[in-house]
Amino acid sequence: MPLLKCGPCGRLLAIPALAAALWAGGGAAAGQCPPGGQHWPFDQAGRQGGFSHVQLQRGTAVLAEDPLLPGNRVARLTAGPKKSGKVGKADYVHRFQPLTAGTVILMQARIYFPPGTPLNSVILMDLECASCGLDTNPGVRLYLRRGLLRVDRSKIGIKEPFLPSSPQRVTAGVWHQLSWQVTLGAGQEGRSVITLDGEVVSDARGTTLLTQEIVSRHMDVTVREQADRFQVGLTANSNPQAAEMLLDDVRFCQL
Numbered sequence: 001m002p003l004l005k006c007g008p009c010g011r012l013l014a015i016p017a018l019a020a021a022l023w024a025g026g027g028a029a030a031g032q033c034p035p036g037g038q039h040w041p042f043d044q045a046g047r048q049g050g051f052s053h054v055q056l057q058r059g060t061a062v063l064a065e066d067p068l069l070p071g072n073r074v075a076r077l078t079a080g081p082k083k084s085g086k087v088g089k090a091d092y093v094h095r096f097q098p099l100t101a102g103t104v105i106l107m108q109a110r111i112y113f114p115p116g117t118p119l120n121s122v123i124l125m126d127l128e129c130a131s132c133g134l135d136t137n138p139g140v141r142l143y144l145r146r147g148l149l150r151v152d153r154s155k156i157g158i159k160e161p162f163l164p165s166s167p168q169r170v171t172a173g174v175w176h177q178l179s180w181q182v183t184l185g186a187g188q189e190g191r192s193v194i195t196l197d198g199e200v201v202s203d204a205r206g207t208t209l210l211t212q213e214i215v216s217r218h219m220d221v222t223v224r225e226q227a228d229r230f231q232v233g234l235t236a237n238s239n240p241q242a243a244e245m246l247l248d249d250v251r252f253c254q255l
Helices: 017-021 212-216
Strands: 038-040 053-057 059-065 073-079 088-100 104-112 122-128 139-145 148-152 175-183 191-196 199-205 226-237 243-254
Touching: 053 059, 059 088, 059 226, 073 088, 073 226, 088 243, 104 122, 104 226, 122 175, 139 226, 148 191, 148 199, 226 243
Parallel strands: none
Antiparallel strands: 038 243, 053 088, 059 073, 073 243, 088 226, 104 175, 104 243, 122 139, 122 226, 139 148, 175 191, 191 199
16 A cells, blocks of 8 residues: 655545445544535525525526436536636525634535536535635635546645546436545645546545645744635636536535
């Protein structure tokens, strides 16, 4: 088994997918929200899908019928192309009480991309902080690149993404079950596990939240090391064309 290594830069190194079955120390199986977690099924919700806010930037968010299961209501999101340096956005926002290092957060959703929509350069989930002391809303983001899922940490000052450990890809025309489990922490205390249709596609350790140590390298500002906002949908579309997706059964919980 390859050794884990995490230097001062907080770089993440992939570890075997088998390790995702159990969380270190706790021994509990990953991937299930306990009773009381947040759930958005989009069955009888209004324009905001039951969320506190919908974020649109040249985008739309409406309820629609599932193309594969008549009678099932889902969210249909469209985000316009990147224009004049600004990305298109169409996503739902959930605010929660600040969570700090050591917290394990699980985010899940069923996602569907219609044929013809780009499966590249779109962000599907953000776990970030709107009250850390910086106006950039720093956090980690689940990113779709050529059909593969990875995590972008550039907004917390780390350039290396979590690279996929499996060739399993998101494809158009089918529903996928997406799960992202994050342990907030710095260095080896942080962890991210991405599961697609029951298969772990990325499992990595490293910094997963904004830290004072990273901020102090660049500016004299005091920040809070925490997360307090979850966004899901097309949180950013960087393509020269519009993107569209369907969304259903979103879940958010603390494990």
